[in-house]
Amino acid sequence: MGSISLNGIKKSFGETEVLKDINLDIKDGEFLILIGPSGCGKSTLMNLIAGLEELTGGEIVIDGNDVSEESPKDRDIAMVFQSYALYPTMNVARNICFGLEMSKMPKNEQEIILKRVSSLLQIDHLLDRKPGQLSGGQRQRVAMGRALARSPKVFLFDEPLSNLDAKLRVEMRTEIKKLHKRIGTTIVYVTHDQIEAMTLADRIAVLKDGELQQVGTPYEIYNDPVSHFVADFMGSPGMNFIECIVKDQNLIIDSGGEKYELSIPCKDALNNSNLDVVLLGIRPEMLTEIQPLVADNSFVQQIKFDVEVLEPMGADTVAIGQWNENEVMARLSPESGNTAGKGFDLQVDTSKAILFDPNTGLRIR
Amino acid sequence: MNSFKLTNINIGRTLIYLILLFFAFIYLAPLYVMFTTSLKDIEEIRSGNLMALPMDPTFYAWKKAWSSACTGSECRGLAPFFWNSVRIVFPAVIISTIIGAFNGYALAKWKFKGSEFIFGALLFGCFIPFQVILLPMAKLLGSLGLANTVTGLVLVHVIYGVAFTTLFFRNYYVGIPTELVKAAKLDGAGFFAIFRHVFIPLSTPIFVVTIIWQFTQIWNDFLFGVVYSGSGTQPITVALNNLVNTSVGGKEYNVDMAAAIIAAMPTLVVYVIAGKYFVKGLTAGAVKG
Numbered sequence: 001m002g003s004i005s006l007n008g009i010k011k012s013f014g015e016t017e018v019l020k021d022i023n024l025d026i027k028d029g030e031f032l033i034l035i036g037p038s039g040c041g042k043s044t045l046m047n048l049i050a051g052l053e054e055l056t057g058g059e060i061v062i063d064g065n066d067v068s069e070e071s072p073k074d075r076d077i078a079m080v081f082q083s084y085a086l087y088p089t090m091n092v093a094r095n096i097c098f099g100l101e102m103s104k105m106p107k108n109e110q111e112i113i114l115k116r117v118s119s120l121l122q123i124d125h126l127l128d129r130k131p132g133q134l135s136g137g138q139r140q141r142v143a144m145g146r147a148l149a150r151s152p153k154v155f156l157f158d159e160p161l162s163n164l165d166a167k168l169r170v171e172m173r174t175e176i177k178k179l180h181k182r183i184g185t186t187i188v189y190v191t192h193d194q195i196e197a198m199t200l201a202d203r204i205a206v207l208k209d210g211e212l213q214q215v216g217t218p219y220e221i222y223n224d225p226v227s228h229f230v231a232d233f234m235g236s237p238g239m240n241f242i243e244c245i246v247k248d249q250n251l252i253i254d255s256g257g258e259k260y261e262l263s264i265p266c267k268d269a270l271n272n273s274n275l276d277v278v279l280l281g282i283r284p285e286m287l288t289e290i291q292p293l294v295a296d297n298s299f300v301q302q303i304k305f306d307v308e309v310l311e312p313m314g315a316d317t318v319a320i321g322q323w324n325e326n327e328v329m330a331r332l333s334p335e336s337g338n339t340a341g342k343g344f345d346l347q348v349d350t351s352k353a354i355l356f357d358p359n360t361g362l363r364i365r
Numbered sequence: 366m367n368s369f370k371l372t373n374i375n376i377g378r379t380l381i382y383l384i385l386l387f388f389a390f391i392y393l394a395p396l397y398v399m400f401t402t403s404l405k406d407i408e409e410i411r412s413g414n415l416m417a418l419p420m421d422p423t424f425y426a427w428k429k430a431w432s433s434a435c436t437g438s439e440c441r442g443l444a445p446f447f448w449n450s451v452r453i454v455f456p457a458v459i460i461s462t463i464i465g466a467f468n469g470y471a472l473a474k475w476k477f478k479g480s481e482f483i484f485g486a487l488l489f490g491c492f493i494p495f496q497v498i499l500l501p502m503a504k505l506l507g508s509l510g511l512a513n514t515v516t517g518l519v520l521v522h523v524i525y526g527v528a529f530t531t532l533f534f535r536n537y538y539v540g541i542p543t544e545l546v547k548a549a550k551l552d553g554a555g556f557f558a559i560f561r562h563v564f565i566p567l568s569t570p571i572f573v574v575t576i577i578w579q580f581t582q583i584w585n586d587f588l589f590g591v592v593y594s595g596s597g598t599q600p601i602t603v604a605l606n607n608l609v610n611t612s613v614g615g616k617e618y619n620v621d622m623a624a625a626i627i628a629a630m631p632t633l634v635v636y637v638i639a640g641k642y643f644v645k646g647l648t649a650g651a652v653k654g
Contacts, residue, residue, distance in 0.1 A: 050547075051550075052547050071550075072550045072551045078551060079551050081544045081548060083544050085542065085544035085545050085547065085548040086548075087545065087549070087562070087563055088545075089563075089567055090562075090566075098549070098552050099553055102558060146552075150552075
């Protein structure tokens with residue numbers, strides 16, 4: 001139905017290489033998120049899939065057909081743009097039906113599709129309006145309606161929610177996910193918002209400087225990142241990175257006075273790497289106030305923590321301090337009653353901690 | 366204190382309006398003189414005051430200017446030349462505007478290798494003085510067999526106008542988001558369908574601007590008209606010149622004035638009808654999606 005294979009995709013604009021050898025298989029019905037910082041080439045990749053830009057190298061296969069040379073309209077793809085790109089002079093109904101009109105579909109069939117799409121997206125009452133008379137959220141729906149009308153094999157979403165305010169963004173996010181559940185069409189979705197990526201994706205592809213860093217489920221990307229970059233990019237507040245000296249397969253943590261030897265799970269890998277200094281990666285939620293132990297966990301330790309700043313976020317409070325002169329964030333319960341400028345013992349659970357080579361930024365495993 | 370301030374403002378205001386009125390008077394005085402003179406008879410012009418209202422208004426001068434004044438050896442008034450101008454202006458404006466719209470659309474949204482150079486070259490066309498192209502153009506028209514014809518003049522104005530119309534449309538279309546083109550491409554529309562369904566409906570202001578500009582330029586043109594027209598194909602500007610310079614007996618100022626107003630009338634009418642859009646079009650940059 002709508003599987004996509006990207007084989008050795010290359011794209012250069014003049015001298016600048018924007019995409020360097022991208023290989024990615026997207027399964028039929030999959031919700032794939034392309035994520036990366038701005039300028040990483042994610043939008044370019046999307047334009048290439050749509051056929052709006054020409055490939056410099058490689059091939060794009062949709063449903064077993066090489067479409068690399070085909071024009072956008074023959075690829076059976078619909079796209080939702082960041083700016084929505086609704087035709088300003090046409091009303092909502094004509095915006096949605098324009099693609100059908102171009103394919104010379106009879107008027108009465110267009111009507112049927114228009115009815116189905118507009119009731120699906122709850123925009124029946126807007127059909128006579130011009131885009132200029134719609135709110136941001138309504139425009140977003142119309143843009144999706146235009147994409148849905150043609151029942152394409154693949155949907156492309158290019159940062160569709162970034163022009164909406166925070167609350168609406170969360171609402172539309174849920175709606176896109178519901179929509180995908182209902183229609184089951186393959187979706188490739190570009191974003192730079194890691195929360196969108198985590199919540200929506202079946203799989204996430206992390207892109208940096210035109211190269212794929214990692215492709216995996218949100219769980220894999222979050223818990224098992226291949227590099228410092230991926231680990232740093234996903235999660236909010238972000239992962240803590242602490243430079244530690246290695247001593248007898250343990251890591252030395254200096255809390256600003258006292259020194260601790262931290263026990264970690266991946267000792268063999270650490271041994272094999274022969275590094276004297278490593279980068280410890282640990283998520284803020286693994287640093288908490290002291291809690292009663294649920295099960296026997298040999299990786300739980302207590303380390304002193306001097307709080308410099310407290311950032312209450314409602315559900316929990318982020319405490320910021322320093323270990324080994326690296327900034328460290330801990331996730332505390334808002335009821336913990338700690339105040340900034342005070343030190344206390346923090347419970348550190350290293351069972352999910354990971355190590356990176358400080359020189360290459362790659363995982364040690 | 367309060368009332369003192371108020372008076373101060375009032376004095377300032379009054380002063381400003383007085384100055385504005387004064388300059389408006391200076392600016393409008395020639396038109397007033399032309400119009401009143403055209404309604405007087407020759408006797409009153411000789412003896413009377415230049416600024417005085419006509420004592421016995423008559424349309425004699427207007428009738429004569431339109432249908433029987435002498436322009437050189439012929440004495441058929443301005444009418445035939447007025448229609449010459451109309452026959453030159455309409456096709457020239459329409460053709461140059463359509464070509465400009467297409468050029469502008471292609472140069473703004475379908476960039477190709479060298480498109481910037483072509484745009485630069487077209488832009489250069491805006492700065493070429495009329496005089497420079499007189500001889501080569503005469504030779505071209507001659508070899509095309511279009512010398513002294515209305516068609517020839519239309520061709521000259523189209524060629525000369527395309528530089529301007531392209532510039533207008535290109536700059537207007539650059540402001541329209543390229544994502545609209547992408548969306549339409551994915552919807553299956555091609556070069557012409559996108560132009561017709563997406564761009565033309567957005568283009569009313571720039572069409573009005575271009576049409577006014579081209580209409581005024583071509584209607585008011587004298588140099589091309591005098592060089593490339595034959596005796597039967599002269600535009601009204603040339604005829605007006607001939608009319609004023611042909612004197613049978615004494616100079617008929619009233620006829621000259623009426624003729625000048627007739628010659629200027631169409632551009633005035635166009636501006637009054639479409640001027641609102643002209644200003645709007647010049648300031649319209651962003652198209653809200």
